[in-house]
Amino acid sequence: MEKTTSTPSLHSKFLKRPDSLQLELLPIPEDGPLAKYQQSSTGLVHVGFKDLTYTVKEGILRRKPRDLLRKVNGEFSAGELTAIMGPSGAGKSTLMNILAGYTRSGVAGKLLVNGEEREESTFRKQSCYIMQNDNLQPLLTVHEAMTVAANLKLSARNTHREKQSRVKEILESINLWQNRKVKTCSLSGGQKKRLSIALELLKNPQVMFFDEPTSGLDSLTSKQCVMLLKQIASTGRTVICTIHQPSAMIFEMFDHLYAVANGYCIYQGTVEGLLPYLEQSNLKCPPYHNPADYLLEVASGDYGDFTEILVKQSDNGLNQEWRNKQRNSLQFQSLDHIDKLMESGQITPVKAPPILFKKITNGNAKEATFCGNSQYPTSFCNQIYVLLKRTFLLISRDRTLTYSRISTHLGIALFIGTLYHGIGEDASNVLNNFNFLFFSVMFLMLTAFNCVTTTFPSELPIITREHFNKWYSLKSYYLAITLADIPIQMVATLLYAIVTYFLTMQPVEAFRIFSFLFMCVLISLVAQSFGLFIGAIMDIKNGVIFGPFCFLPFTIFSGFFVQLNDSHPYMRWLFHISFLKYGLEGLVLSVLGYDRGKLPCSADYCHFVYPEKFLDQMDMEYAQYSTAVIFMLSLVAIIRIAAYFALSLQIKKRT
Template sequence: MDSSSSAPSLPRLKLKRPDSQKIDLITVPEHSCVSNFGQTTDYSAVHVGFKDISYTVKVGLFRKKPRRLLDNVSGDFSGGELTAIMGPSGSGKTCLMNILAGYTNAGVTGQRFINDEVRNENAFRKQSCYIMQDDNLQPLLTVQESMTIAANLKMSYMYSQKEKHNRIKEILECMSLWEHRKSRTSHLSGGQKKRLSIALELLKNPQVMFFDEPTSGLDSLTSKQCVMLLKQLASTGQTIICTIHQPSAILFEMFDHLYVLASGKCLYQGSVKGLLPYLEETGLTCPPYHNPADYLLEVASGEHGDYIDILTNKSENGLCSDWRKKQRNTIQLESLEHISKAMRAGRITPTTAPPIIFPKIDKHKHKEHSNPCCYGSYPTSFCNQFCVLLKRTFLILTRDRTLAYARLGEDASNVLNNFNFMFFSVMFLMLTAFNCVSTTFPLELPILTKELFNKWYSLKSYYLAISIADIPMQIVATLIYALVTYYLTMQPVDAYRIILFLFMCILISLVAQSWGLLIGACMDIKNGVIFGPFCFLPFTIFSGFFVQLNDSHPYMRWLFHISFLKYGFEGLVLSVFGYNRGKLPCNADYCHFVNPEKFLDQMDMEHANYSMAVIFLISLIALIRFIAYYVLSVQIQNNRSKRK
């Protein structure tokens, strides 16, 4: 509906605002966008609409009761506009953002549209991206490495490496990150991390971009720079939608479109300029020199009375478009000029939106065979995803000092006898391999969740890459420990015994590593450190070191046969004392175990079989890793459903 014909005339405020908050508007013709402070360019807009969206979750431990977080809200966000979703904490901002981005689908009712047509989720996901509040970046990669990996995953095979490099350079220069391209992401400032998060997603030229609290954790100047960048991206024709909690007056006036939520209902949808007159019609007058954004949150929180139902009815829960300006893109000249001066003075890093060319979202494009270059849901093939992720994982592993130092310890090298040495070697290999993975893998889950949702790669290619990339590192660390301790404890220097000993050590460490992957996928670091070792307690008791098989209760003997520590322990003992080893030299007055066969019989290992131990451990590795993959996929879905 045209606001020029149906909207009420806007009353003139009696008291002027101070110059710092005074805003003059320049109008732009409809279906045009503003670029570079006044130059207009045409574009094919993508409008994101929704109608009667409700979202219900179940809360409670035993008797779960349904709780409605969104209540039949509707709205329309136009292409080329910078839209802000505002509301007090718990109003449903992030819920609505997750639903519109396709991040949350369970418990959602209603319709979502693209250009007034019911959207196809697969086609929409290919041309949209979601940048979350936390900048989940790989801390051990440099800026250029992060961009290169993203380009190889997000840009199709039709682009050459030179074209990808030029695109990376173009984006980083526009984002003022080119001079920091060799810096690790962990060394970047908050604003630089935010710009890098945006740059990573711009590689695929998304038509619709969602931002959850883009100014969270940033100072006022950096927040202005961030919003300015979003404004410029919108001016290129993209649809930019973001949630924002409590912006300053200058930031608030920079948004083109405002969508206000409270208690899961829409209180207002329209231009920023029309907000105060809209509120005045219901008897709510913003005090002079008061930030309109702060006053809006006070109204939505009920500090000035219960106006939620009144404003919900007035806005028709988002259906009313009377307060949308005919000029879809209005730039607050004074606010932008204020930020431009700060950039020229060097107080804010100058940034510009890189040139963006993107195809239209086609609702019929979801047919996979019609777009062979996308390899289904992803821009590149499974083999390419696997190779890129394998290279990235190797790069991270070589730089992660925590993993390297933890795997190369020597705590178990000073045991007093061979039997104790072999048992404590098993325990050492198990705990180091387990702790290395269980304390680092949970840190990858937020990054993995973000990249999977934005269609960087598939979960299968990621899981296969980390599984294979981590094995050589674990093998090398295990071999270093096993060879050193084998030599220091003066074990027999026989080639086949050394090989058997080393191979069994490798299998033990890989089983423990698999357990760590499973625990890391199930729990966070704190719970994994506490509850993870409990998983090994039954295996440790029934490993054959503390209690022998023949000495245990008959009803408990089955636990020996499922204990992987028992098989690993037997394998090490057999590699040293088995296979018809001759009598041992005795330098004391009496040696009870001169004959190794007698020792094996005493330890209930006379029937132990090295081949059976190998088969059991390899099968257990495959089984645990398969279960870990399934648990990881469920955990990622749970993480998405918990994000509200």
């Protein structure tokens, strides 16, 4: 790095505000009131990049390459709050995603850590990416969310008391301790943003990336958010964020500015050096004009095309003359002024917790755990345990996924049981009994499918954030969410099956009752598996529209509308792959098969007095219950494995 030169102060060029609200750009006092924010240089992490290019292909038939970043260079130092700015489409979010490791394909150039090419897996462990949307679990309280994160992100060597002490320390630091019992869905926008930051601080990251941290916040809350980021940076971390159009006050709080336009770097340096830098190209900011707005106007070409001149002047990010090694812009005295405002109650009191951290290294060391080696802070088994607890807690509070599902099954069971009351013991109602069994197949299938299809896609943004930030492996999450929902689905299914079985007066024989209940559970598990698969590859809207195509075409081959022997020879193979056929056969055999005796007849004539005659007419005389069970269990396993790989591809596509 070249020796930096001092730059003139720009206080006179910034929009003037009352002294009570102004943040002055002041030098660091040797023993000032905020000397507590200073840290040793040991273990600091500087993030850099050299000749960074990002190319995408556009078009459908002729896919033409287009560069969104063009050999940009830069370095973001530890202890600085860095802002990446630029107009829409300039490449600032693309640059952020590449630096965070969120975007990896189509990237050329070098990503550096402390001047050396970084090892991606190691860097990901020591960094975090807080996205624009908070993506929090809405049904968890603040303390529950922090506890789950602590159990996943802190080593198993830490005791429960140590984890809770850490949670309390961070929540108190960001002024959320008094809201610890509030569900995240009831938090304000600023509180959600602070909670998102707190969740990642548990891992003690050395590098923190923020995508539009002030998006959707009012001016006061935005100022408090940026102030918190500044204090986090002052503890020695590298804090990098994209920001679109900050106010003049917020703009002054940044230590380092990296400006992009059309995929090039047009400025890299201190905030106070921006306007003198632009003046070298005869770009003079008008009086009482926000320098941040002026920068965006210049980058957008409102004053002419100066991109090439500014890129040459900044050497596409290589020019370090406008950097200030002294970090005068840390504004410790301004932070002291903010502390006084917090004490007076004018703004929300927040502060960065004093955290020491280890030096980042480029290695592949893996922590040994009781479940084998893991690249995550805690073991695979512990991840499943924590995620199962969280999922059960969410399910217990989810009215749609739990209470509505159970009440729906109970309500429909009472209705159908009343409608078909007593049909199971009379030969004159064999066809009605068959209709009841087919309705049961369709009802269990649709309810199990829709419950998962409409809820699982909403989890994807949360999974993406947590998995990317190394909370847990995708295998542990999928296994936990799969295991957690099975008991609820089984309770709802068994509730429907038991009520309808006895209200319709099916034979009271233990093996028949068990066979009926077991087949009902298998039907619902197959449908639930299809729901997981569709939810993993489609959003809610497309899942509701296209999801039924997974099973509705097979209803015609279920044996209810058309029997096997009556169908066209070339289409009979479809009967053998229809899980609805096997589900219906399993229920019919449970109540009418296994050599059931002669049925009583209350009418003048009953055609199906002997159940074997009915089975023969329905082409079920050779059906085997065991075959249906094997087919359904195999289908559950195959579809759930396919759903896992679909989820894995979806997560990779998002990252």
